[in-house]
Amino acid sequence: MSFINYAAREINVKIVFYGPGLCGKTTNLQYIYEKSNPQQKGKLISLATETDRTLFFDFLPLDLGSVRGFKTRFHLYTVPGQVFYDASRKLILKGVDGVVFVADSQEARMDANTESLHNLEENLVENGFDLKSIPYVLQFNKRDLPSAVAVDTMYRALNFKGEPTFEAVAIQGMGVFETLKAVAKQVLYELRRR
Amino acid sequence: MSPSLVMYEEEFDRITQLLNRLRIDASAKIVFLVDKNGQQIAGAGEIDQVDTTSLASLTAGNVAATDGLAKLIGEKEFSILFHEGRKDNIHISIVGQRLILVVIFDERSSLGLVRLRVRKASADIERVLSEIEVKAQEVGIEEAESPFAEITDDDIDALFSE
Numbered sequence: 001m002s003f004i005n006y007a008a009r010e011i012n013v014k015i016v017f018y019g020p021g022l023c024g025k026t027t028n029l030q031y032i033y034e035k036s037n038p039q040q041k042g043k044l045i046s047l048a049t050e051t052d053r054t055l056f057f058d059f060l061p062l063d064l065g066s067v068r069g070f071k072t073r074f075h076l077y078t079v080p081g082q083v084f085y086d087a088s089r090k091l092i093l094k095g096v097d098g099v100v101f102v103a104d105s106q107e108a109r110m111d112a113n114t115e116s117l118h119n120l121e122e123n124l125v126e127n128g129f130d131l132k133s134i135p136y137v138l139q140f141n142k143r144d145l146p147s148a149v150a151v152d153t154m155y156r157a158l159n160f161k162g163e164p165t166f167e168a169v170a171i172q173g174m175g176v177f178e179t180l181k182a183v184a185k186q187v188l189y190e191l192r193r194r
Numbered sequence: 195m196s197p198s199l200v201m202y203e204e205e206f207d208r209i210t211q212l213l214n215r216l217r218i219d220a221s222a223k224i225v226f227l228v229d230k231n232g233q234q235i236a237g238a239g240e241i242d243q244v245d246t247t248s249l250a251s252l253t254a255g256n257v258a259a260t261d262g263l264a265k266l267i268g269e270k271e272f273s274i275l276f277h278e279g280r281k282d283n284i285h286i287s288i289v290g291q292r293l294i295l296v297v298i299f300d301e302r303s304s305l306g307l308v309r310l311r312v313r314k315a316s317a318d319i320e321r322v323l324s325e326i327e328v329k330a331q332e333v334g335i336e337e338a339e340s341p342f343a344e345i346t347d348d349d350i351d352a353l354f355s356e
Contacts, residue, residue: 003199003233004341007206011342012233042247047255056255059232061247064353068341072353075232075251091258095231181354188350191342 002097002191010071013187014095015180018120019102020112021053021081024141027170028102029060029076032180035173036062054080057092064184074184086119093127098135098187100179102170103158105140105148113158131160135186138165139179144172199229199292200333205326206236212318213238220311221303223282226296227289227319228253235293249296253286257294276305287312290320 003012017025026046033044042061049055058078063071079089093099101120103113121131140154151167159165164182168175201209209227217225217238224239226246232254234246256275264272275286285297285308295316297308 003201003229003231003235005201005206005235007201007203014231014233043245045248045252056259059248059251059255061251067345067349067353070341075247077251087262088259091255091262094258095229177354184353185350188342188345188353192345194342 009069010073011191012073012075013097014075014077015098015100015183015187016093016096017076017078017100017102018116019081020104020109020116021083023081023102023104023109024170025078025081025102026054026058028176028179029058029078031170031173031176032062032076033060035177040064053082054078056080056088067188072188081116089119090123090126093123093129096127096129096134097190098183100137100139100183101158102139102141103154105142105154106145107147107149110149110157117158117160135183135190136160136163137179137183137186138163139168139175140165141168141170143167143174144169199326200330201235201326202329205322208322209319210236210238212315212322216297216311216315220297220299220308222297222299222308224298228294228296230254230257230292230294253294253296257286257288285309285312287316289316290323293319293323295319
């Protein structure tokens with residue numbers, strides 16, 4: 001959960017990028033890292049295997065500036081997408097404030113998307129959250145690939161509750177900041193509501 | 195799911211004092227308090243020498259993974275983790291179930307001393323922590339309002355206007 005420090009006048013929130021293996025979660029973070037000002041960002045930490053598959057998580061701290069005199073610090077995490085790392089995924093969702101689901105637009109990955117979305121729903125419940133109410137944004141990544149499934153087909157299959165949905169090509173940066181902004185907004189609105 | 199942690203200046207100062215005392219008593223280099231979600235809370239000692247944000251997130255990941263291991267073999271938790279290096283060592287312990295106390299020390303101290311001092315300091319920190327919770331509940335009912343209660347769309351948009 002968010003941590004409000006009145007002494008340091010800052011608020012920390014945790015955002016998790018979820019999705020099936022190789023859908024581009026880490027790529028999203030890498031792009032955000034590359035494009036952010038040095039004074040805004042911390043180190044990008046990747047706990048990955050030798051073949052660059054995420055093993056535990058990637059982590060990127062990002063300062064977005066001040067709201068009402070409070071510094072807003074976003075801690076961005078990815079989960080390992082591969083099915084057998086489920087225990088790790090559960091751990092990373094602990095205390096999450098907002099979730100981005102990165103879906104892979106390739107035809108061959110449609111089942112993997114649905115499976116991962118169900119897995120997200122279950123793992124959120126285990127952590128005491130509900131996908132229906134948590135700040136949540138959907139991203140259709142890899143829109144540039146020839147085998148990309150039509151957007152409305154994906155929307156019907158994956159959109160859960162009318163959440164904001166973005167088309168992206170994370171490797172070129174298309175849609176990356178739009179996605180981040182949408183989830184950050186929802187998290188801040190949620191703080192207002194509380 | 196535990197509620198958001200809200201820390202006010204008074205408790206923050208007390209916790210920082212406790213950490214400072216622990217650092218001196220344990221002859222440690224750095225003493226650091228993190229919550230289980232990886233948010234740093236307070237620190238003492240040579241904290242400008244390390245990347246504290248990364249330290250916080252990796253510590254929390256480490257503790258979470260170890261908790262997972264404990265559950266797998268039917269343990270409630272492993273309340274202490276210790277990493278021994280060539281020069282520096284890290285002692286990690288759970289405080290009040292939701293916070294993690296990290297002590298980094300070198301050959302000027304010893305594991306025995308650190309464990310002893312951590313035990314005392316943990317009890318003190320736990321006390322402050324439960325006061326924070328009581329206070330949060332009292333305040334929570336009336337003012338509850340986070341500083342974000344009056345946030346406007348413009349405030350949020352302003353964050354993203356580069």
